[in-house]
Amino acid sequence: DAGVIQSPRHEVTEMGQEVTLRCKPISGHNSLFWYRQTMMRGLELLIYFNNNVPIDDSGMPEDRFSAKMPNASFSTLKIQPSEPRDSAVYFCASSPRQNNSPLHFGNGTRLTVT
């Protein structure tokens, strides 16, 4: 299994631009999570989905952030417009929705907003 696949691996953009981060979960997993990691705040859960439906988006910082999961094999996290304070590593994770299954994380997208 290829694991959770995130793209791009690195993204550098200018303030005000739209940024789209992509995630392909492990096949058969029906829960998907988006996390953000910074030195100051550590790992923060932004939003998660069960069966493509958003369950908890209380961690989404503001209206500039949006996440979608149009099908079981793809999710996007969009920031529009981006700001320098959005610079962070964004991780996607997936898990089977059963019996305490662990989360499997991708290797993240390092976003730099200048």
Add this chain to the structure above:
Amino acid sequence: DAKTTQPTSMDCAEGRAANLPCNHSTISGNEYVYWYRQIHSQGPQYIIHGLKNNETNEMASLIITEDRKSSTLILPHATLRDTAVYYCIVRVGPLVQGAQKLVFGQGTRLTINP
């Protein structure tokens, strides 16, 4: 979710057992203890989890006290590749709405010395 308390950092000699403590004094009866680690620039990696019994797998052992207010992760023969940040997390069991999410604290930075 119950909060956890971990030492900020620890050192261990290569080849020795690394014992990482975690306090979770407010843990509820249906909350599981999970351990993850994050090696520099990678996504978090699942290690082990348990409810009240001690657990062992190919990576580590998890010892949970009888009152479940604390636990210890044991890496039996630490290697340089075990240098990472180790996170102890308590997580509600799968039958509760929103139970799938993991909330990360600051973790313990473990350094294995040659």
